[in-house]
Amino acid sequence: LDDGDKKALLDGSFIGNPKLVEFDNKSWHCYLKNETEASDDAIDMMGKALIIRGVWDWSLAAILRDELSHGESEEDRQLCAIEGGMDLLPKELEKLLDGKANIHYGHKVKSIDAKNNKVTFENGKYVDFTDKKLLCTIPFSVLKNLELPNFSEVKKNAINRLGSDYASSMKILFYYKKRFWEDEGTPIVNSGRSVSEEEMLQLYYPFPANNTPSCLEELPTLDSAAPASGLFSLYVGDSPSLIEARKTAQTESFGDSDIPGVLLASYTYNKLSEALCNMEQGKASNKVLCNLSNFHKGAPEPDEKEEWCWDEKEHFKGAFAITTPGTLTQFLAEGKKPERAIYFAGEHLSIAPGWIQGALESSLREVAKMVSSD
Ligand SMILES: Cc1cc2nc3c(=O)[nH]c(=O)nc-3n(C[C@H](O)[C@H](O)[C@H](O)COP(=O)(O)OP(=O)(O)OC[C@H]3O[C@@H](n4cnc5c(N)ncnc54)[C@H](O)[C@@H]3O)c2cc1C
Structure with missing residues (x-):
């Protein structure tokens, strides 16, 4: 290229x-x-x-x-987390508005009228955006099922087609009062992930308590000491910050039964997650617990567990936009076009679908368009 x-x-x-x-x-x-x-x-x-x-x-x-x-330099390609939790991102953005914006939480959009400039909510309230511009970041997987009066057929078709190309995804979380996985000897597992051929696909370990590095300096590397038995591989991070975190964990929190932890016991997408999402409540967790024993023999029942399937969530209807053959060529340009005074952004219309930076990039791009079209 x-x-x-x-x-x-x-x-x-x-x-x-x-x-x-x-x-x-x-x-x-x-x-x-x-x-x-x-x-x-x-x-x-x-x-x-x-x-x-x-x-x-x-x-x-x-x-x-x-x-x-993801860019070409090592620095650009780092994976970073926000210390204190990802929800700090919208909270900090809200602070930047300095109280000058009216933010209404809990208002479900029911319809958007492109000609009469009206957004109607399920609670019966509405907003009139005549002489203003509207930025819509509702995922197309949801938008395609809302009422869109006075939208052109070509726009509705693009929303419908792009909104039907979403990945399925499921995460299953196991909460343990004691981090048994840090207590098993070699290899010491207190970060990184394990990857399996079985339904659970991948399992992520939390960083040691109070030692979360905010950026991985390099992607986790394959650990040759990985156990086998039907499993593909075991990955543990080897970047300097992780090694440091691990050392501290060994001296301070390793094997400390007072420190609870949440295992992301299973993270799957597409066909594998569809199969788990379709199971009766609780069945997928049981299956994953069974698979977990392959990595950690005799893994105990978790103290609490949670299954989260994005496909079923009313406000997501899928995890993130995927693009099957032909979709980008035929529908992306139309999906990104404004419809009268309505502009569209979100990961699904960005250069980086499925990534937070995609959501940010596309919003900045559209806001620049909105401002420059005055
Ligand atoms: C399982 C999973 C793992 C991921 N892992 C990563 C990762 O490691 N790194 C990364 O960078 N990204 C990751 N992502 C992707 C990242 O979460 C998304 O790219 C990002 O959240 C998209 O932001 P957005 O604003 O476009 O959409 P969303 O975050 O989906 O926001 C859309 C908003 O619209 C609201 N909404 C929906 N319907 C209505 C309605 N009718 N009325 C009013 N509001 C409505 C929703 O409540 C939501 O708040 C992951 C996503 C998933 C699902």
Whole structure:
């Protein structure tokens, strides 16, 4: 890809670029199978090792776009967390508004009228945005089922098509009063993740209490001391901050039964999560507990557990936008276009779908458009 292709790929301007249209019209699984020399076994192994078998049906262009959106430098590609919790992000943004904005929580949008400039809420209240502009960041998976009077057919079609291309995802959380996984000897597990061939897919360990590094300086590396038994691999972080955190944990909190912890016992997406989401309440957790014993023999019953399936949540109806072949070329440009005074943003219309920075980038992009169109 040359610089022009890369820019067009990120912007989603595919029309007029035959190379990108071609990349968008095939899934990357088909690409690997038909256009590379990788054997079926090698592709299968890649899918399992890189935890990507759930997203084989994404278009090749979507995968390249995701890769590009993370930037090229090591610094850009760091994974960071906000110390104190991710909800500090909207809270800090709210503070920046300095009390000058009216924020109404708990108002469910029922309809958006593009011609009469009216947003109606389920509680019967409404907002008139005549002579103003509206930024709509409701996921298209939800928006497609709201009332959208006076929207053009072409816009509704794009919302409907993009809103139907969402990944399924499920997380199962186990709360333990004692962090048994830190108490098992070698390898000491108190951060990183374990990856499985089974339904649970991946398991994330919390950082040691009070020692959460805010950025991983490098992606976790494969630990050669990983146990086998039907499991693919065990990853533990090896970056300096993690090693430091682990050392501190050993001296201060390792094996301390007073420190409770939450295991993200299972994080799945697409086909694997669809299967778990469809199970009766509690059944998926039982299955995951069974699989957990493969990593941690005799893992105890958790003190509390929680199953969270994004597909079923009224305000999400899916985890994040995925783009199957043809979607980017045919619908992204239309999805991003304003409809009269209504502008659209959110991860689903961004250069980085499925990432928080995508939500931020697309909102900044649209606000700039709103301001400059005055
Ligand atoms: C399982 C999972 C793991 C993820 N992991 C990561 C990660 O590690 N790193 C990362 O950067 N990103 C991650 N993401 C993605 C990240 O969470 C999203 O990209 C980001 O939250 C998208 O922001 P958004 O504002 O576009 O949409 P959302 O955060 O979905 O916000 C949309 C808002 O619209 C509201 N809404 C919906 N319907 C209505 C209605 N009818 N009326 C009023 N309001 C409504 C919702 O309540 C919600 O507040 C993950 C997502 C999932 C699901």
